[in-house]
Amino acid sequence: MAMNSIWQYANPKRFMTVSGYALPPLAVASAAFLIAGLYWGFFLTPEDFKQGTSVKIMFVHVPSVIMATGTWFMMLIASLIWYVRRHHVSALAAKAAAPIGMTFTLMGLATGAIWGQPTWGTWWEWDPQLTSFLILFLFYLGYMALWEAIEEPDTAADLTAVLCVVGSIFALLSRYAVLFWSQGIHQAASFSLDKEENVDNAYALPLLICFIGFMLLFITLLLLRTRAEIRLRRVAALEARERMSDA
Numbered sequence: 018m019a020m021n022s023i024w025q026y027a028n029p030k031r032f033m034t035v036s037g038y039a040l041p042p043l044a045v046a047s048a049a050f051l052i053a054g055l056y057w058g059f060f061l062t063p064e065d066f067k068q069g070t071s072v073k074i075m076f077v078h079v080p081s082v083i084m085a086t087g088t089w090f091m092m093l094i095a096s097l098i099w100y101v102r103r104h105h106v107s108a109l110a111a112k113a114a115a116p117i118g119m120t121f122t123l124m125g126l127a128t129g130a131i132w133g134q135p136t137w138g139t140w141w142e143w144d145p146q147l148t149s150f151l152i153l154f155l156f157y158l159g160y161m162a163l164w165e166a167i168e169e170p171d172t173a174a175d176l177t178a179v180l181c182v183v184g185s186i187f188a189l190l191s192r193y194a195v196l197f198w199s200q201g202i203h204q205a206a207s208f209s210l211d212k213e214e215n216v217d218n219a220y221a222l223p224l225l226i227c228f229i230g231f232m233l234l235f236i237t238l239l240l241l242r243t244r245a246e247i248r249l250r251r252v253a254a255l256e257a258r259e260r261m262s263d264a
Contacts, residue, residue: 029247032106036240043237050230057223065217071135075216076224078128080231081121082150082191088118088235089153089181089188092160096178106243108174109250111181112164113242117235119157126154149190156184170250 058076065072092111099108129147130140141147160180167173216224 029106033244033247036244040237040240043233043240047230047233047237050226050233052230054223054225054227054230058220058227062219062223068136071132072220074128074132075220076227078125078132079224080228081124081128083228084231084235085118085122085125085150085153086188086191087232088114088121089157089184091239092118093181093185096174096181099174100178105250106247108170108178109246110239110243111177112174113246114239115157115161115164117238117242119154119161121231121235122150122154122157125150146191149187152187153184153191156180156187160184170253 055076059073062073064070092114095107095111095114098104099111129150133142134140160177163177163180164173167176
């Protein structure tokens, strides 16, 4: 019964109605969390005794990196749902998420370079985790290009679903490569159950608030873009119908 209630949102009309109601509070909540978290993180937290003020880049870098990999796995799940259930909303949601995830990945690469220069003394290092994250960025670009290159929407959804499965390997590596290759220069995860690895308490709460803000921002943008994709699909269907009637 519960599963049937979930699948009802795969109906485009139902999705448009529910998402229309959800968008305003989501937008307000994401703005509130982002403003609060970033202000707290950049202006109210102390300097790190080793990294100084550069450590505060984490309040953008860490949520961006987590959301970059998380977005890809959301795309993977949505693509698999499409592949198994043939629900068009799930395929369009995966397509809509790609530019958002690509932007998060680009933000992670840029802020990582800015943070790495004073910390490691270099803007870039071919560290396993950094390299995997760069490859993930290229997969995002390839995924978006594949959608644009194939005119038939269902075929594009099928092929991009396969690409999602392959790209998930690099999404995993970009998140957990530090556990597999000890020679990498990248530090362990900032959020960890291990007290020795977890970020200092002075930074933990504002970092968590920033992460919630980024996650809410992602959901807000995802709903907006998915709604736009549904509208574009409807317009394309109407145009095709008109061409058939004219013929």
